[in-house]
Amino acid sequence: MGRITARRPVVKITLGVGETRRPDTLAVEEPLEIRVGGAPLVVTMRTPGHDVELAAGFLVSEGVISSGEQFRSAIHCGGPGTGAAPASGEGNTYNILDVALAPGAALPAADLARNFYTTSSCGLCGKASIEAVETVSSYDVSADDAVLDAEALAAFPDRLRAQQSVFDKTGGLHAAALFDARTGELLVLREDVGRHNAVDKVIGWAVLQDRLPLRGTVLQVSGRASFELVQKAVMAGLPVLAAVSAPSSLAVELAEASGLTLVGFLRGASMNVYSRADRVRVSAPVTA
Structure with a gap:
């Protein structure tokens, strides 16, 4: 529609240098x-x-x-x-x-x-x-037998970031992506000013493709993991939610109660697995 971004004039101030006037690209809301x-x-x-x-x-x-x-x-x-x-x-x-x-x-x-x-x-x-x-899901994510390699999971944030074309122009959008847990294939990625909207767009893609429940998949998000994002994952039958930032306490409680694997602080070679860590396979020895 050509309405995803907009150009607006801006005054850029750099200390010790001065100010310049130029157009800036903004994410449309x-x-x-x-x-x-x-x-x-x-x-x-x-x-x-x-x-x-x-x-x-x-x-x-x-x-x-x-x-x-x-x-x-x-x-x-x-x-x-x-x-x-x-x-x-x-x-x-x-x-x-x-x-x-x-x-x-x-x-x-x-x-x-x-x-x-x-x-x-x-x-x-x-x-x-x-x-x-506390909406009741039609799907039991606790019974999902999805297993994925920690090494493959660690690469998802960079793969998501590499596909954020509108973020590159504006720096102002959240992103959510769906990956196949077994093959690591990127199935779909969506951007939006609202992180919950980005997730809804991903789940909506699955609805239109008649792919619910989303068994054997991983939802990767660019921000934090809130209660609402865990709820959305559970409602869509998603067994794994990974975020580059922190989860909330309520998000962890819901993930544990639902049997969803919740990963936070997924950055570089490290991650925190807050629930159902059995789905994340580690090749190297695990230390206490």
Whole structure:
């Protein structure tokens, strides 16, 4: 859509040198309203692009759907073929997406709708209480027999970073990537101003490819591992979540309870495995 980045003037100040004026490339952040069957569900701040994947992944994370066959279609309101245009007359802003579920799929519960926006740094801000985020997954990740080499896992952050084309231009996007645990193949990578959005886009890709549950895969993220990211992984049937930064205490608790392998501080040749370390195979002797 050509709306992923934007150019803006900036004054760059260098101490001892002076100041210069030049254009700077920024990551675009815009609201996206997700509707289901015409009814508003949520508004999230995101980087435009892969909006259908974002919506599909969000619906999995919230327990609305659990498979690709439950997701029928999605269209930007006022887009081609709808015969409608925004009342402003300015044309389609591509900031409203209406999802149609397959026949027989239950619509979201009325109390799930969040009638305010979530910020790009908070995917669970609309929840009323901690109990409300304890969504029950359709998949048992504890039973996943995925095993991967620690050496291969250690290479994932650099491989993710090498594919962050928009980050190279802006320095302002999170990234999430899905790897095959057995072969190490990079299956998909998505970037977004919100780390939870990047993960939803990855999971949404899997929904549209009808690949849920994501058995035998590793979700690699560019930032920290929060409770919400662990929850999203569990909801998608992902057995391993790896982050380059720290996990939260609640993220570790949920990973342990769910049987998910949670890796943090994955940098260079070292990593901390907080739960289900049996899935990470180490070739060298392990020291206490």
